[in-house]
Amino acid sequence: MKRRDFMQLSGMGIGALMGASVPVLGNAVPLEYLLEPRADAATKKKLADVALNAAKSKGATYTDVRIGRYLQQFLFTRENKVQNIVNAESYGVGIRVLANGTWGFSATSDVTPDGIARAAETAVAIAKANAKIQKEPVTLAPQKGVGEVTWKTPIKKNAFEIPVQEKIDLLMKVNGEAMKNGAAFVTSNLFFVNEQKYFASTDGSYIDQDVHRIWPTFTVTAVDRQAGGFKTRDALSSPMGMGYEYLDGVATEKIPGPNGLVGYRNSYDMVEDAILAAKQAKEKLTAKSVQPGKYDLVLDPNHLGLTIHESVGHPTELDRVLGYEANYAGTSFATLDKWKTKSFNYGSKLVNIVADKTQPYTLGTVGYDDEGVPCKEWDLIKDGVLVNYQAIRDQASIIGEKESHGCCYADNWSSVQFQRMPNVSLRPGTEKRSVADMIKGVDKGIYIIGRGSYSIDQQRYNFQFGGQLFYEIKNGEIAGMLDDVAYQANTQEFWNSCAQLCDKDDYRTFGSFFDGKGQPSQVSAVSHGCPTTRFNGVNVINTGRKI
Incomplete structure (x- = not known):
């Protein structure tokens, strides 16, 4: 895929996806933006302390701050065409406070000390305004601070590092094999999400987390043109908290079932499932209707x-x-x-x-x-x-x-x-x-x-x-x-x-x-x-x- 075509598809994707009610939480960005790091943990700790101190100086009794970078890549195809490719990034800070026994919240995309301080002060002002109509003070269950810790989804392959062409090739193969085995129409999609979240609170926690999710899916349609009927079968995949290893086919764990049916656990053969789906969609065209x-x-x-x-x-x-x-x-x-x-x-x-x-x-x-x-x-x-x-x-x-x-x-x-x-x-x-x-x-x-x-x-x-x-x-x-x-x-x-x-x-x-x-x-x-x-x-x- 040529870079010019790729960028055009990326820009088109946001509007098309929103029309399809698929939530895109961010702005369209070039692919390389998804692979470039933002602030490191030490920098984020300094920024978080700005929020904690600013809120406390304005009267907050509790504060937590979340510095978040949210990445998405969505790929959409139909038959032999790429419909949309979306790369999105959202980066900013959310600050929540308790003041006068009431919650206040403010957020900003200005990830600078001044921007964060202003957001913290706004959160406190909102809490104090809310307190005028609060009937009962908020009661927080105690939580001991955990200090400086990290957590990562234990992925083997970062999906965002896999070339887009490789992903498109997979979807084209899924579609092609489904068509060869009786599908009249087929759509296939890949969804990848990465949440880079830094949390800090006045309890004494500074938590850096890197969360990955993946979802491969498709729908095949078989048509009886003579009778004017059609039947579909969706993918039997499951969205997972994994990296691209879920799709690499190296360790596909199949669950056998009666009548040749299979399920998958912790790995997924998307092509195999598409072939089976096409055959089963055709079979559904002549299946007996159930007796209530x-x-x-x-x-x-x-x-x-x-x-x-x-x-x-x-x-x-x-x-x-x-x-x-x-x-x-x-x-x-x-x-x-x-x-x-x-x-x-x-x-x-x-x-x-x-x-x-x-x-x-x-x-x-x-x-x-x-x-x-x-x-x-x-x-x-x-x-x-x-x-x-x-x-x-x-x-x-x-x-x-x-x-x-x-x-x-x-x-x-x-x-x-x-x-x-x-x-x-x-x-x-x-x-x-x-x-x-x-x-x-x-x-x-x-x-x-x-x-x-x-x-x-x-x-x-x-x-x-x-x-x-x-x-x-x-x-x-x-x-x-x-x-x-x-x-x-x-x-x-x-x-x-x-x-x-x-x-x-x-x-x-x-x-x-x-x-x-x-x-x-x-x-x-x-x-x-x-x-x-x-x-x-x-x-x-x-x-x-x-x-």
Whole structure:
């Protein structure tokens, strides 16, 4: 690709992507800007101290400062054409303070001592103005400073250092192989994100973190021109907290499944998946339409991860429970009275769901959250019972916690940090069990793979989920592909129907790269791990016009 063409595509990308609702947090820059370093840790410490001292001199009782550099590279193709290449950078400082018991926040792209001092003074002025209408002072859970520390995503290949031509060649091969194997149309995309974040606070923390994320994805479409119908199949990849090694094909870890199906864990063969997707999209054109009724569902991790996200991850966000998100993201059926009883059966005794920001290779994993709190793991649902929520420093006391859970996040230096979903995952079963073993025990069921369309109410209670691939199970065997499948339930009913889990050898992650929340809206990235899981007697509907 010629440099002139590359720069033209980069400039075009921002507007096109925004029109497609893909968040670009920064300005379009030449590729080489992404590889050039900014300030080192020592310089950032000096700048952070300017903010801490300026805020204190104006009356702040607590201050934290985030010096952030956020890099993005997005590549978009269709069939044999490159549609967009976007390189974006955002660099600046966000300062949050407590003054008169009230929060104040200000941000600036003027990363100089004078610019930072002015922003700190503005944050204090905002806090004091807010204090006039504050009913109760903010109560922060204590947090001991960690001193000067660093944390990095343990990548082997920095995706931003891989030549653009190599990435385009991969996408062209993905598209070409899909077309050879029956796809009429195909789009493929690569998303790369690097967050270089420096956090400092009056607690005595100076934390330098380098966070990387990757998401390869595609959609193939098969067409029946005679009947005028079409079917699609999306990639079975998962966004990961990894470098380009996720795609290099050296250590692809495949998870075998019935009927030749495979999943991937910690590595991904994008070309192989595209070939399989084209064949499966063609097969969907002639698949039998499902008969509505009650079925036992065998749900693959690439599918169940989304159900976990919507029906467990969001309802256990404490700000939702308290009504803070009611205007935009909704509330939660998992109210405080249910938690206080310590006996609310969210699911069956097999359901053990944990929150964490420590699991390797996942999207939410960092060393410290955006309040400087060391990340950890904690139980949300234990033996089927709701036992906890997701809480940050100014929420912990509400639920009797002595410390934050370490799940505070802002998507940019210019955004104020608030509670965001950590990785929320279903623990695997303890008995040795493969997917094939699980299917053998099902008389009438459906095996569902991949994320599809979904709908869920404002309290995250009543829902409907589709998928990518559906296979009928009869008398313990796969009997063929189905179509027009969706299942309906409410959250408590669904999780109480959980009857069987595969073991750790089948455990995989699903991810959401652009999860929205808040006003003004912010995005975050989060993973959800689980094994293939069986749910008994779930209501299945037919979403098509043929039965």
